[in-house]
Amino acid sequence: xxxxxxxxxxxxxxxxxxxxxxxxFYVNKPELAARRIEAIGYQVGHQLCERYTMxxxxxxxxxxxxxxxxxxxxxxxxxxxxDNLKTNHRGTFVLQDNKFRWLSxxxxxxxxxxxxxxxxxxxxxxxxxxxxxxTLGIPCAVSADISILPACKFH
Amino acid sequence: xIVCIAVVGHQNNxxxxxxxTEADDALKLHHIVHCSLDVVDERVNNxxxxxxxxxxxxxxxxxxxxxxxxYGYLTNTKVKFILVTTDLDVRDADVRNFFRRFHSAYLDxxxxxxxxxxxxxxxxxxxxxxxxxxxxxxxxxTG
Numbered sequence: 001x002x003x004x005x006x007x008x009x010x011x012x013x014x015x016x017x018x019x020x021x022x023x024x025f026y027v028n029k030p031e032l033a034a035r036r037i038e039a040i041g042y043q044v045g046h047q048l049c050e051r052y053t054m055x056x057x058x059x060x061x062x063x064x065x066x067x068x069x070x071x072x073x074x075x076x077x078x079x080x081x082x083d084n085l086k087t088n089h090r091g092t093f094v095l096q097d098n099k100f101r102w103l104s105x106x107x108x109x110x111x112x113x114x115x116x117x118x119x120x121x122x123x124x125x126x127x128x129x130x131x132x133x134x135t136l137g138i139p140c141a142v143s144a145d146i147s148i149l150p151a152c153k154f155h
Numbered sequence: 156x157i158v159c160i161a162v163v164g165h166q167n168n169x170x171x172x173x174x175x176t177e178a179d180d181a182l183k184l185h186h187i188v189h190c191s192l193d194v195v196d197e198r199v200n201n202x203x204x205x206x207x208x209x210x211x212x213x214x215x216x217x218x219x220x221x222x223x224x225x226y227g228y229l230t231n232t233k234v235k236f237i238l239v240t241t242d243l244d245v246r247d248a249d250v251r252n253f254f255r256r257f258h259s260a261y262l263d264x265x266x267x268x269x270x271x272x273x274x275x276x277x278x279x280x281x282x283x284x285x286x287x288x289x290x291x292x293x294x295x296x297t298g
């Protein structure tokens with residue numbers, strides 16, 4: 001039986017996590033807050049990945065694992081696949097989502113304060129990706145950048 | 156009869172091990188499990204031998220000993236499940252089925268937010284569930 005989570009709940013939860021870490025626990029240490037949020041994402045990614053890979057054969061190489069992440073894992077999480085996957089064949093992958101669900105309700109304001117808030121929100125999905133990949137045996141570093149909302153790239 | 160079941164993490168660190176015998180032979184069983192890890196590694200690193208079942212999670216019979224048969228299962232996340240049984244005449248399908256149920260029990264255990272990834276599984280519910288699965292499974296002899 002598939003269990004689902006209301007999207008708005010996840011949205012609010014994410015906003016709330018970010019705001020409590022940034023404005024209450026680690027007010028003066030934004031880097032520490034980012035690390036904590038990423039760590040939460042890591043555990044979530046780790047556990048989701050265990051679950052979603054249950055019924056499938058083992059992956060033979062990294063590309064296959066990344067493909068799994070782009071297609072199946074992403075559709076489980078966001079009901080859509082990654083729109084664009086690029087690689088330099090030297091171990092760097094760029095995943096692009098043109099309509100990232102968790103950012104689709106963000107204001108398109110371009111002031112630096114607004115952009116800071118948005119980038120804080122992205123530490124969580126970064127953590128999820130890192131958790132998922134390291135569970136599959138690929139240690140990695142994940143960073144995100146936003147050019148035009150709600151498009152989003154993960155490196 | 157299933158005598159021992161083990162979950163081993165991706166760095167060959169034991170996550171869970173339980174034996175189901177009356178006699179005091181836990182150490183011997185642990186030893187068997189330990190030995191089987193090498194066989195798992197060998198299977199994974201030399202895929203030629205295993206032929207068609209190249210990427211399957213179920214690794215099949217790892218090795219038979221005089222009294223036991225050892226089966227293995229490797230998840231996508233490099234976690235190994237080892238099963239030691241005294242039944243010498245077992246159908247693969249039964250073992251497969253057992254591992255599938257065991258895998259879902261394991262999944263539910265690690266999805267617990269209080270479980271620290273990479274640490275031993277201490278959940279009582281998990282232990283209970285495993286015991287139930289082990290009890291409910293009886294490998295029918297094909298004879």
